[in-house]
Amino acid sequence: MLEIKKLKKIFNRGGINQVTAIHSLSAFIRNGDFVTVIGSNGAGKSTLLNLIAGTYLPDSGELLLAGENATRWPEHRRAAYVGRVFQNPLLGTCATMSVEENFALASRRGLRPGFRWGVTNSQRELFREKLKLLGLGLEYRLKDKVGLLSGGQRQxxxxxxxxxxxxxxxxxxxHTAALDPKTAEQVLNLTRELIQEMGLTALMVTHNMKHALELGNRLIMMHQGRVILDVDGPTKAHLTIQDLLNEFSKLKGQDLTDDKMLLI
Amino acid sequence: MSLYILVGAVEQGLVYALMVLGVYLTFRVLDFPDLTVDGSLPLGAAVSGALIVRGMDPFLSLLLAMCAGAAAGCVTALLATRLRIMSLLASIITMTALYSINIRIMGRPNLTLLNQPTVLDALSFIGLPRYLLTPLIFLGIIIGCKVLLDLFLHTQLGTALRATGDNPQMIRSQGVNTDMMVILGVSLSNALVALAGGLVAQSQGFADVGMGIGTIVAGLASVILGESLVGAQTVFRQTLNAICGSLLYRLTIAVALSYRVGFLRLTPSDLNLITAVLVVICLTVPLLRTRLVMWKRAQGD
Incomplete structure (x- = not known):
């Protein structure tokens, strides 16, 4: 589904603050893989996701989406293939527009907008049904501005x-980092259900090792722009938090005390 | 204030409301501060005027004036999106260039249209006196444009346009090219402004290269005045408020110009100063209101 070949991303090239965020990273994500990605701050997890989505373009390397070379595709073109949820709950929706208008925009992801009516009645029915799944009562609030909703609801x-x-x-x-623990749990359960029911291929970046172990069939650990661990199947299923910590300290060879990665 | 002045202010409020809709589209919908309007208003007047003088049908001349306005907006949007020039600066560049272009189009800094056919003459068969006919025609045009704009902003394209102003990251990740949306929106906005320019030229009987000075501030003042009216939740209300804001603004100006304040008598050349003061007042009222509430609370404690 997704093939990454020797991808490299350098920020502030030539400046004092030059940082190589991704070092010649290669990976192959199979169809149906649900990959959780962990790593300390600055490991390059978010950069990797932004490179896949096209928010950043790489300095070198190739990126294949569904067999097509998408390395130079702009963000809006990749959207035909890629669905995305951001860490910031405010980033995924338009606050000044209604719930149904936001949904209508998402229902045409990757399609060219035309002169047809933005929201149709048949769409409204569908949106209502989908929103019922959330159990937040949003099916009665299709006309409400999204800005009126809470962060958890928006996420x-x-x-x-x-x-x-x-x-x-x-x-x-x-995508659950900015939410309170209870809401985060609900959003996480929804994530699990949606991916399972629709059989989606997914990449989930998380700081929470427990979540990284519980969810998905494959786990990738990143450090300083490189993949330092990539396990799947039964190996992943038997992995424990202690294993991850050992792996991490072994490869990093540094103390972990000041690291956010220890958030469990 | 005489009836004559009142009707004149209403007439101006209605015709400039087209320009205010354009400013609303860039400033509020797209979140793209666009000063091109100071150049595209006289551009519309120049194109329409120059074509009428050369014998073109006044209606057709307005259509071409809108095309010219759209082209000017397109240039600003291209400078901002493709060449990554800050939007404010990009629009100032276009505005400056338009000054020369407008003189080129007219062949001289101003053009009289007296004794030339205008859209108002074409519709004079209705039989109303001119001072009533003109505002009525402008009312018809502005209502037509408002309805069309409302409809457009609710199409797939229109919702994508609104989303671009609200949250560009979101709409890009839904597969919409935000650069294209900015180009579309700024072009549409300036087409409306140029239409206003063309109509102003035809109703006043002249086009002048300097007639655009202060347009953006007047437009912004109207948008802000309109927003101070109740309920700006839906697109329908927002465009209606923009039109009401334009009327309110022109009436305020008319009142300000018709009274003598002590030894001071304001003249039309004081218009831009009054507008600037009006905008500052409108913008600071919310701040003053919260300050006042805090002060009252402090007094109560």
Whole structure:
């Protein structure tokens, strides 16, 4: 589904603050893989996701989406393949527009907008049904501005919107990090259900090792722009938090005390 | 204030409301501060005027004036999106270039249209006196444009346009090319402004290269005045408020110009100063209101 070949991304090239965020990274994500990605701050997880989505273009390397060379595609072109949920709950929806208008935009992800009516009655029915799944009562608030909703509600909406039109690849960038624990759990359960039911291929970045172990069939650990661990299947299923910590300290060879990665 | 002045202010409020709709589209919908309007208003007047003088049908001349306005907006949007020039600066560049272009189009800095056919003459068969006919025609045009704009903003394209102003990251990840949306929106906005320019020239009987000075501030003042009216939740209300804001603004100006304040008598050349002061007042009222509330609370404690 997604093939990454020797991808490299350097920020502030030539400046004092030059940082190589991704070092010649190669990976192959199979169809149906649900990959959780962990790593400390600055490991390059978000950069990787932004490179896949096209927010950044790489300095070198190739990126193949569903067999097509998408390395130079702009963000809006890749959207035909990629559904996305951001860490910031405000980033995935338009605050000044209604719930149904946001949904209607998402229902045409990757399609050229035309002169037809923005929201149709048949769409409204569909949106209502989808929103019922959330159990937040949003099916009665189709006309409400999204800005009136809470962060958790908006993030749930974004997740539904990203999967409204089946994405070939779903990118989740720490999408529960900015939510309170209870809401985060709800959004995570919704994530699990949607990916399972629709059989989606997904990449989920998380700081939470427990979540990284519980969800998905494959786990990738990143450090300083490189993949330092890539396990799947039964190996992944038997992995424990202690294993991850050992792996991490072994490869890093540094103390972990000041690291956010220890958030469990 | 005489009836004559009142009707004149209403007439101006209606015709400039087209320009205010354009400013609303860039400033509020697209979140793209666009000063091109100071150049595209006289551009519309120049194109329409120059074509009428050369014998073109006044209606057709307005259509071409809109095309010229759209082209000017397109240039600003291209400078901003493709060449990554800050939107404000890009629009100032286009505005400056338009000054020369407008003189080129007219062949001289101003053009009289007296004794030339205009859209108002073409519709004079209705039989109403001119001072009533003109505002009525402008009312018809502005209602037509408002309805069309409302409809457009609810199409797939229109919702994508609104989303571009609200949250570009979101709409890009839904597969919409935001650069194209900016180009579309700014072009549409300037087409409306140029239409206003053409109509102003035809109703006043002249086009002048300097007639655009202060347009953006007047437009912004109207948009802000309109927003101070109740309920700006739906697109329908927002465009209606923009039109009401334009009327309110022109009436305020007319009142300000018709009274003597002590030894001071304001003249039309004071218009831009009054407008600037009006905008500052409108923008600071919310701040002053919260300050006042805080002060009252402090007094109560």
């Amino acid at each position: 749930s909406l974004t997740l539904l919107m990203a999967t409204l039109r089946r994405p070939r690849l779903l990118l989740l960038d720490e």
